[in-house]
Amino acid sequence: MKIVIVCYPTFGGSGVIATELGLSLSKENHEVHFVTYKQPVRLDSINPLINFHEVILPKYDLFKYEPYELALSNKLVEVIRANNIDLMHVHYAIPHAYAAFMAQKMLEDQGIRVPIITTLHGTDITLVGNLPVYKTSVNFSINNSDYITTVSDSLKNNTLELFDINKEITVIPNFIDFSKYENLSDPCERSVIAKKDELVITHISNFRPLKRVIDVMKIFKKLRSKLNVRLIMIGDGPDKEKALRYAKKHELNKYVVFLGNSNEIDKILCFTDLFLLPSEKESFGLSALEAMVHKVPVVCSNAGGLSEVVENGVSGFLCPVGDINQMTNRSIEILSDQKIHAEFKNNAFDKAKKFDIKNILPKYINLYQKAIKS
Numbered sequence: 001m002k003i004v005i006v007c008y009p010t011f012g013g014s015g016v017i018a019t020e021l022g023l024s025l026s027k028e029n030h031e032v033h034f035v036t037y038k039q040p041v042r043l044d045s046i047n048p049l050i051n052f053h054e055v056i057l058p059k060y061d062l063f064k065y066e067p068y069e070l071a072l073s074n075k076l077v078e079v080i081r082a083n084n085i086d087l088m089h090v091h092y093a094i095p096h097a098y099a100a101f102m103a104q105k106m107l108e109d110q111g112i113r114v115p116i117i118t119t120l121h122g123t124d125i126t127l128v129g130n131l132p133v134y135k136t137s138v139n140f141s142i143n144n145s146d147y148i149t150t151v152s153d154s155l156k157n158n159t160l161e162l163f164d165i166n167k168e169i170t171v172i173p174n175f176i177d178f179s180k181y182e183n184l185s186d187p188c189e190r191s192v193i194a195k196k197d198e199l200v201i202t203h204i205s206n207f208r209p210l211k212r213v214i215d216v217m218k219i220f221k222k223l224r225s226k227l228n229v230r231l232i233m234i235g236d237g238p239d240k241e242k243a244l245r246y247a248k249k250h251e252l253n254k255y256v257v258f259l260g261n262s263n264e265i266d267k268i269l270c271f272t273d274l275f276l277l278p279s280e281k282e283s284f285g286l287s288a289l290e291a292m293v294h295k296v297p298v299v300c301s302n303a304g305g306l307s308e309v310v311e312n313g314v315s316g317f318l319c320p321v322g323d324i325n326q327m328t329n330r331s332i333e334i335l336s337d338q339k340i341h342a343e344f345k346n347n348a349f350d351k352a353k354k355f356d357i358k359n360i361l362p363k364y365i366n367l368y369q370k371a372i373k374s
């Protein structure tokens, strides 16, 4: 098949999933064309079946805001015509489903029919998509996609509660490519960041308010008073400054490392002892899964789809949003007994296997085939 993928090219989970999906499709000999405003951050492998088409927006004095959707739908028509594309798979509804719908209509005018699959990822439904300023257009573009998927049951339920959806929604969970971890040549170098006797706690996110990074800091402060722990904060975003200030104010600087955005999270996760994700909303929690593949137990909130990824009391713990005491106590429970820690580590890895791309890719391929035939 020849597939166009539209996504955000940044470090967010939706862009990561779209990129990994494209790479896996190309390994199965499908031709993949990414259409977005920048090369996706994880699209670093050279492969003749992977193509990247940049949406370029010229500056024009009259515009206060450049009309990205317009340029994107224009580019989609151009790429689809030039490459005989079979289908469009758009990740994150805003504005991608809307732009895809316009492209589909323009192509129909030229006698070309290309189906749209829209994958909803989270905040396109639970936060920004639900704002009155976007809601009608988001609802319209979801209903006008040929197939809709969500990354968890929880997000499917949210979509049905918040929007007026007249189509079936298929749940296709996020995934991880286990084959990438089978023959890792890089050594796992804990000593670069942590001392021998220190336990390492990691948090990865885009530091948006809904990630509750100050909860991470507060949990860590409590843990530090009981255990010899070090915290690694990976990512960047609006609340990073607050987290830095918290670390300084509470004299945690010596024990917290802020690494910024990174494409090398595996180099940290491989020696991490516990992953913290206290988010207020989380449709799936891809970063938790990325930790679990490295045998890292997860202590997180019970928001959204996290309970579909982390089994409470087995591969980690799910606690009420904002319950810092409970998250601290659960972390201590895992970290203070080596036998318990080892059990949680193995369980985390076993649970992650359910999300191996080998199990998930066929679900997308089936849907693509159905969409092309219909």
Ligand code: GMT
Pocket: 011, 012, 013, 014, 015, 017, 092, 121, 122, 123, 151, 174, 206, 208, 210, 281, 282, 283, 284, 285, 286, 287, 304
């Ligand atoms: O979590 C973020 O802030 C990024 C966001 C995105 O759209 O890139 O992540 C969403 O999609 C990920 C991939 O499907 C999910 O793993 C995240 O849980 C989801 N984020 C939220 O629902 C807040």
